[in-house]
Amino acid sequence: MPTLAAITAEDKKLIKAAYARLMRSIKSELDQEDQENIKKAYNLAVSAHGDQRRKSGEPYVTHPLEVARICVTEIGLGPTAVIGAILHDVVEDTDVTMEEIFEMFGPKIARIVDGLTKLDGLYNVESPQAENFKKVISTLVEDVRVVLIKMADRLHNLRTIGVMPVHKKLRIASETSFIYAPLAHRLGLYNLKTEFEDICLKITEPDIYKKILENLDSSKKEREKYVNAFIRPLKKGLDAEKIPFRILGRPKAVSSIWGKIKKKKVPIEQIYDLFAIRVILDVPLEKEKKSCWEVYSVVTDVYKPIPERLKDWVTTPKSNGYESLHTTVVGPKGKFVEVQIRTERMHDIAERGFAAHWKYKDVQDGKPNLYDSWLDNVRELLDANGEANSLEFISDFKTNLFSKEVFVYTPNGDMRVLPHGATALDFAFFIHTDVGYHATSIKVNNKLVPMGYKLKNGDRLEVITNKNQKPKEDWLKMVVTGKARSKIRSSMKEERRKQGELGREGLIRKFKNMKVDFDDGVEVLIKHFKLNSKADLFFGFAMETLSFAELKKFNVENHKLVLKEEEKPEVIIADEDTIPVQKINRSALTKILVNGEPAEQYNYSYAMCCNPLPGDKIFAYLAAASGLKIHRTNCSNATHLIANYGYRTMKAEWVAAANSSFVAELTITGVDDGPGVIERITTTISSTLGINIRSFSISGKEGYFEGKVSLVVSNKDQLNKIIMSLKKLDNISSVVRSDGRKS
Numbered sequence: 090m091p092t093l094a095a096i097t098a099e100d101k102k103l104i105k106a107a108y109a110r111l112m113r114s115i116k117s118e119l120d121q122e123d124q125e126n127i128k129k130a131y132n133l134a135v136s137a138h139g140d141q142r143r144k145s146g147e148p149y150v151t152h153p154l155e156v157a158r159i160c161v162t163e164i165g166l167g168p169t170a171v172i173g174a175i176l177h178d179v180v181e182d183t184d185v186t187m188e189e190i191f192e193m194f195g196p197k198i199a200r201i202v203d204g205l206t207k208l209d210g211l212y213n214v215e216s217p218q219a220e221n222f223k224k225v226i227s228t229l230v231e232d233v234r235v236v237l238i239k240m241a242d243r244l245h246n247l248r249t250i251g252v253m254p255v256h257k258k259l260r261i262a263s264e265t266s267f268i269y270a271p272l273a274h275r276l277g278l279y280n281l282k283t284e285f286e287d288i289c290l291k292i293t294e295p296d297i298y299k300k301i302l303e304n305l306d307s308s309k310k311e312r313e314k315y316v317n318a319f320i321r322p323l324k325k326g327l328d329a330e331k332i333p334f335r336i337l338g339r340p341k342a343v344s345s346i347w348g349k350i351k352k353k354k355v356p357i358e359q360i361y362d363l364f365a366i367r368v369i370l371d372v373p374l375e376k377e378k379k380s381c382w383e384v385y386s387v388v389t390d391v392y393k394p395i396p397e398r399l400k401d402w403v404t405t406p407k408s409n410g411y412e413s414l415h416t417t418v419v420g421p422k423g424k425f426v427e428v429q430i431r432t433e434r435m436h437d438i439a440e441r442g443f444a445a446h447w448k449y450k451d452v453q454d455g456k457p458n459l460y461d462s463w464l465d466n467v468r469e470l471l472d473a474n475g476e477a478n479s480l481e482f483i484s485d486f487k488t489n490l491f492s493k494e495v496f497v498y499t500p501n502g503d504m505r506v507l508p509h510g511a512t513a514l515d516f517a518f519f520i521h522t523d524v525g526y527h528a529t530s531i532k533v534n535n536k537l538v539p540m541g542y543k544l545k546n547g548d549r550l551e552v553i554t555n556k557n558q559k560p561k562e563d564w565l566k567m568v569v570t571g572k573a574r575s576k577i578r579s580s581m582k583e584e585r586r587k588q589g590e591l592g593r594e595g596l597i598r599k600f601k602n603m604k605v606d607f608d609d610g611v612e613v614l615i616k617h618f619k620l621n622s623k624a625d626l627f628f629g630f631a632m633e634t635l636s637f638a639e640l641k642k643f644n645v646e647n648h649k650l651v652l653k654e655e656e657k658p659e660v661i662i663a664d665e666d667t668i669p670v671q672k673i674n675r676s677a678l679t680k681i682l683v684n685g686e687p688a689e690q691y692n693y694s695y696a697m698c699c700n701p702l703p704g705d706k707i708f709a710y711l712a713a714a715s716g717l718k719i720h721r722t723n724c725s726n727a728t729h730l731i732a733n734y735g736y737r738t739m740k741a742e743w744v745a746a747a748n749s750s751f752v753a754e755l756t757i758t759g760v761d762d763g764p765g766v767i768e769r770i771t772t773t774i775s776s777t778l779g780i781n782i783r784s785f786s787i788s789g790k791e792g793y794f795e796g797k798v799s800l801v802v803s804n805k806d807q808l809n810k811i812i813m814s815l816k817k818l819d820n821i822s823s824v825v826r827s828d829g830r831k832s
């Protein structure tokens with residue numbers, strides 16, 4: 090454990106000040122026990138973190154204290170979360186154990202600290218960010234507070250990100266915009282979401298960020314003047330209504346202005362709504378709706394509204410709990426101005442989301458609890474998605490739980506809310522699994538529509554079923570919801586299993602005759618045919634897409650199938666998209682670090698487009714289907730990937746490792762002077778330079794040839810040497826690496 094010796098008097102002052110700031114922020118009455126526990130947590134954190142320091146030089150413990158303060162002031166959490174936040178890094182970063190936390194603070198706090206510690210765990214899976222996302226979501230279901238504290242932690246780290254190396258900043262930014270910003274949005278934490286996005290923009294697009302900020306600054310005076318002129322006549326009208334109110338004119342966030350610039354493809358000078366007017370009313374719950382509309386009436390008496398921009402989230406709140414009445418009106422000088430009308434309660438929920446919503450939970454008896462049903466959906470999705478991979482989980486999650494919604498009606502006129510983009514077939518599965526399974530046709534507003542029809546607000550749907558109907562493979566293309574997809578898939582699987590039964594029986598007989606152990610034989614064949622599962626194997630034999638004749642390629646040794654020597658496949662790499670690492674050279678595995686960790690823990694491969702070699706500057710990209718790809722930073726695809734999928738890129742570097750080699754491809758062109766040319770090239774490479782040739786192909790036309798040579802080389806220097814030697818040969822006109830770059 091670090092000692093306190095290195096802590097100076099100055100440090101102690103800083104720590105005490107941070108603690109005092111935290112305690113001042115807690116406005117609610119604390120009971121004796123809470124008070125004692127907070128103090129206890131504080132003392133433990135101070136002694137455990139000892140002389141640890143943040144990058145900025147401050148004593149480390151100021152960080153958890155500040156995180157706790159954010160939990161109180163910006164998320165509205167209570168004493169339990171405060172204690173959890175103070176302790177959030179002790180198990181991860183100090184000698185304090187989980188058991189000690191449990192003993193000192195009991196199971197509730199221990200569970201929160203445990204959750205936070207796990208969230209901080211190392212990425213140890215093939216697709217780190219995706220898996221991390223799933224981890225965060227699973228934690229969310231167990232105790233929402235864990236995720237909320239984690240967000241406060243992330244926010245404080247972002248606020249103090251300071252002088253970190255750029256690649257680390259980029260990684261943190263990508264993870265934040267990938268996981269935390271959408272989640273903050275979904276949980277109704279608008280302020281956090283906005284700040285996350287602003288800081289991310291500042292990191293990823295510093296120039297754009299600066300320009301927008303400057304523009305906001307330089308137009309500030311003028312804007313304030315305009316806002317005042319806009320508000321003045323409103324105030325008069327509102328005073329007359331005798332509703333207590335406050336009215337604010339605030340500039341919009343930099344990131345949201347950037348979003349508009351991108352969407353509308355216009356320069357910032359042409360973005361008219363750089364600010365919004367907010368009218369906040371202080372009225373009792375039962376008068377809320379009436380008062381909001383009264384204010385709407387006052388506003389639209391003064392300024393002409395744009396009807397299609399009216400959004401009424403007072404009558405129907407957003408599914409993340411947001412309530413407000415938005416209208417856009419034509420203000421002085423013909424400018425469009427957005428006016429948001431809400432009550433103090435709605436404002437509190439809009440600012441602090443989840444926790445505030447909980448606070449008002451009792452007041453809103455009768456209304457279904459939005460978060461409860463949202464969390465139920467999360468749970469369902471996690472269950473349904475048990476077997477699928479993390480990337481698919483994310484795409485499901487994003488469509489189903491982050492996206493906008495569409496409101497439709499059952500034949501009885503009951504409203505159902507589905508994710509935006511959902512189809513008629515999604516609706517059928519949404520109503521009931523059986524309705525989905527047996528859907529034969531679907532009517533929308535009394536007209537038949539294709540199953541893949543995209544739902545529109547207000548559609549009235551009727552599903553016609555037949556008990557003989559069952560899901561088909563192409564249905565998967567007609568649904569977007571996780572529920573429908575997983576139900577269709579499990580039905581397909583069951584169907585395949587049934588059909589595969591014949592194949593399984595056939596294989597049992599064959600293996601019995603050959604005296605091969607069944608389980609072992611199955612394993613070998615799955616690998617041999619490069620399949621994913623037993624089901625695929627049995628199905629293949631049943632449908633005769635796989636042939637029992639293939640078994641002739643095996644010997645039986647010790648009841649096991651062993652591939653005959655002459656049947657072992659040549660390594661063919663030329664027509665594959667990427668070169669799997671294991672086919673090149675196993676010792677090469679230790680050569681790459683991804684985010685500073687050995688790359689072999691990921692399922693990675695080299696991108697065929699640029700085929701990087703040791704010495705090349707590289708980065709890692711998480712491809713949607715095929716895992717991690719290593720690209721050269723000067724690869725022609727790199728700019729596009731980094732720009733559009735920044736959140737999927739990771740730092741990668743070479744580290745020295747002995748005896749490793751890599752495959753590089755050269756394209757050689759020249760004048761075709763007969764069979765001699767091939768010999769000269771191959772002799773030069775293999776005999777003179779002692780390099781292994783993996784494959785060689787040549788094509789010729791009108792006295793001209795183009796050859797492609799695949800080589801195993803140890804490093805870039807060696808490759809350059811080969812290229813130089815080849816270029817010196819007679820009748821060779823060019824030698825380039827396969828991606829066309831001249832090395």
Ligand code: MN
Binds near residue numbers: 177178242
């Ligand atoms: Mn932390």
